[in-house]
Amino acid sequence: MSTLHLGGVAVYQQQHCLLQPLDLTLYPGEALTVLGESGSGKSLLAHAIMGTLPAGLRASGELRQDSQAWPLADAANRRALWGAQLAILPQEPATALDPTMRVLPQVAEGWRGAAKLAHTEAHSLLGRLGLHAAQRHYPHQLSGGMAQRVAFAAATLGGASLLLADEPSKGLDSQACATLAQLLQQHLASGQCLLTITNDIALARALGGQVLVMRGGEVVEHGPASQVLQQPRHTYTQQLLAAEPQAWPTIPHPAAGDWLLQGRSLGKAYGSQTLFQNVDIDIAAGERVALLAHSGAGKSTLGNILLGLTRADHGSVRYRDGLPRTAWQKLYQDPVQAFAPHISLHTALHDVLQHCGQPVASLETLLHRLRLSPDLLARKPSQVSGGELQRLALIRTLLLQPALLFADEPTSRLDPLTQQDTVHCLLDELARIGCALLLVTHDHALASKSTSRQLRW
Amino acid sequence: MTYLALLPWHRRLAWLLLALVLLLAIAGPWLWPDPARQDLMQFLASPSLAEPLGRDQLGRSVMARVASATRLSLGLAALCVLSAALLGSLLGVLSAWRGGLTDTVLRGVADGVLALPGLLIVLIFSAMAKGGFLTLYLGLALAQWVEYFRMTRARSRLVLASPHVEASRLLGFGPGYIVRRHLWPELSPMLLTMASFGMATAILALSTLGYVGVGLQPPAAELGLMMTEALPHYSEAPRLVLAPVAVLALTLAALVLLRPLEVTR
Incomplete structure (x- = not known):
């Protein structure tokens, strides 16, 4: 697995710039986490890389790996990479999964090649994720955390070298969040690249690696997680960290009445x-x-x-x-x-x-x-x-x-x-x-x- | 004009066609008053300036007959659709709202009606009182209300179970408010689409019955009946058959193209 470079990635709506040009390098085995409030353009980054921007938006810049380059302006050129090279872990897996398909065949679809092998691979992957019993379930029978693991299995079965996780912890309880962080860690440990987009600081902390803080389509701070999350330099990062409930000052509560x-x-x-x-x-x-x-x-x-x-x-x-x-x-x-x-x-x-x-x-x-x-x-x-x-x-x-x-x-x-x-x-x-x-x-x-x-x- | 310019081309075309058909239905009988007046001296007379479509096998004005038939078809279809939509959607909302026994009974009745083909219901009614206007109306309306009932019930159940309705109830609002602010905005686009297709179905059913001779009876001018009557004279005067066919085709095309914007979310 080799290093992925993103050069000058930007997103425009007509003449209006929604995401300022930015350069990123993704090293295998090292997490890159993009932090920011909603509306800061962080999801646009994921869609620009995948080539799934909504109509009316256009991307510029390029994706490079080894000697190959894919200009981002042409959304279709990365379609051949989907599944095998690029994969996305979608927001709200409960709605991203096909409600009419059982878990096993749904996950097996991520495998390119013989159907029989796909089933064996999906079967063993689900087993490793602790979903052995849920293989024949439909998505509505799964809890939020289980649905997230199924979506993870479906996204990673193809062995993509870059996994884009778009707000993966949204709507999950703390237990499911911890499991999710473990899964993403395992993905990194196997030598793949991971780009996580989130507003969950606890997840960013758990993943480590590099952290990128965005606001209004611009990068305000970039550095190793230990530095950005411990000694933030930019005031916005400081605000963001202070907004975590753990960091709130004690709030006085009124006395209870009748x-x-x-x-x-x-x-x-x-x-x-x-x-x-x-x-x-x-x-x-x-x-x-x-x-x-x-x-x-x-x-x-x-x-x-x-x-x-x-x-x-x-x-x-x-x-x-x-x-x-x-x-x-x-x-x-x-x-x-x-x-x-x-x-x-x-x-x-x-x-x-x-x-x-x-x-x-x-x-x-x-x-x-x-x-x-x-x-x-x-x-x-x-x-x-x-x-x-x-x-x-x-x-x-x-x-x-x-x-x-x-x-x-x-x-x-x-x-x-x-x-x-x-x-x-x-x-x-x-x-x-x-x-x-x-x-x-x-x-x-x-x-x-x-x-x-x-x-x- | 500005509103028309905003519409997609097919809906502009639909409005134009519908306006033409309506013009024929409203102004036609006024310009060519009596569809039943015979003048055997003018048997199959060719078109002229006063009679653009000529005269039929009994010397009646074809223009007067087509205009009268159009008025009849549109009027009867509109009445049927209105009654069916009103009955069906009221019962649908009632069924979704009350649930329990009300829902079970109403659904049973609706499924029972649905088990019979729509045209068969109309045929049964027509057979009971041959060619009556009222029986045709009742038959068509009874065949159509189930669709409205089923759609309204299904959609209303979803809306009524949603958090926003629960929130309104907690805020102290009553059933009238929930119908006005929650149900109606959700149901109306769907009902309009169904009504435009329902009109087409009713017009087609009416002329089908006329064509096979169990609908309205002569001397009434009715599109299907006119086609049957004119068939023996097709080789001498094809316009006698083609005129009602053209009106029917244009009306149906307009109604199908007219469908309101898809419900988008």
Whole structure:
């Protein structure tokens, strides 16, 4: 395996430069990690290398290996390299896998050559990844971490010398993230090249090698991981590192008041699979509680039961008297899915104002406090960034003066800077109206910083 | 004009064709008033300035008959599609919303109707009361509502189970709001597409029944019936057959080309 050079890689939309020219060298066995917030152009880099840029964007620069060179401007010239030389580990494997194919044949497709050999190879690779039992499963039967391993198997079966991992840890819990880091390490150990694009600093730290920090289509810092992640020189890198929940300063939590909600001996099962049994939970007014567990443990289900959205199999929930039905609100993991897709945000928020009889001024005050431009409201939910939309979703619930806000992994899809910003807005606003918070997360650091009490199982 | 210029060519063509057919249906019967008036002296008279399509085997004005038949076909088809769409989508939303027994019963009825071919239902109805306008309408509408029911039900179930509907319910909004803001924007493009295809199906079914003689009865002017009546005279006056065929073909082409923009996400 030999060194890969990328010379002058840039991406343009007409005359507008989205990714400034940059030179990279990928050494076999050494990880290269691109860090940056969403919208910094880091995914464009992966697509420019693969030749899969969306229509309307063009790349320049070239990819060199040994004496061969492939100009990036021609997207088609690298198609012959797909699978054998270049492979991509896509974002959100649960949606990238073909839902109608079983795991084994799906992975075997990555092998060029005899079908029988492909099956043997796929079989042994899946076995090594601990997926022996899941070979005959369909993607919807897999957990997020398993789907990620299947996608990894499918991407690497062809033996590609360069693996591009595009936000591979998005939506995975900490356990699955650790497994993913191991897989990528193994890939490197076999002498291949790896380019990881992520906003997960923990993953960058685990992979080591070189780190590249990007912002607004430009490289702001480049160096060995140990140096960039320990002694960052650029202020942006420093901000990025300080945005990790571990690095947050301690947040003061308001004192808990009277009881608000009591769940007693709650139990829920889906079919033969028991999610939880005999769970007792109390939440007091103004209190901040976190539910911590790995994905698939039923923590979102428990939250939904407390809100009355899902019926429990056993047990009961008691609410304090005198509170309206709208005092129990929820913040969703994916804010885009929490807004009616065809309705402008202006209409959606003004409907709420009208419905709860609040003056328009209260919306304007909230927009101002959460640093959101009123111009955003003219857009549809899908045209606003995740962090902004999550804050708009927060505003929508705050208009109803809730007593308890159930936040279901509200920041797991946001990059660290946006996460920090969103969580601080959330805590400030809840403290202002004395609303309690039930936070569901798999991030221990986030839970211990933003809540005063953590429940784990 | 600006709106037309934005449309892809095939939809511009479709609107033009549809405008022509509508013009024929609306202005035609006013210019050539009586489709049934016979004048045997003018048996198969050739086209003239006053009668652009000439006269048929009974000396009736072909233009008047074509115009009247077009009006009838378009009117009846629109009525059928409107009723079928209304009934089907209301029941579809109801079924998705209520679930349980309501859903089971409605789905059973719909599957039962679906098991019979659409044209057969219309034939059964026509056989019960030969050639009546009302029976044709009922038959066509009953054959078509299942499509709307099934599509609306499937799509509504997805929408109603989505987080954004749950969020609206938590915010205290009632069923009216959910229909207006969540369901209607999702369903309307699909319903419009189905309605334009449904119009084409209804027009074709109507003329098929006329052609085989179980639809509307003479002396009514109906496209299918006109073709049957004119066939014996095809060698002397092919225009008698070609006129209704041309109207039918143009109408169907316009409706199929008209399909609204694909639902894009």
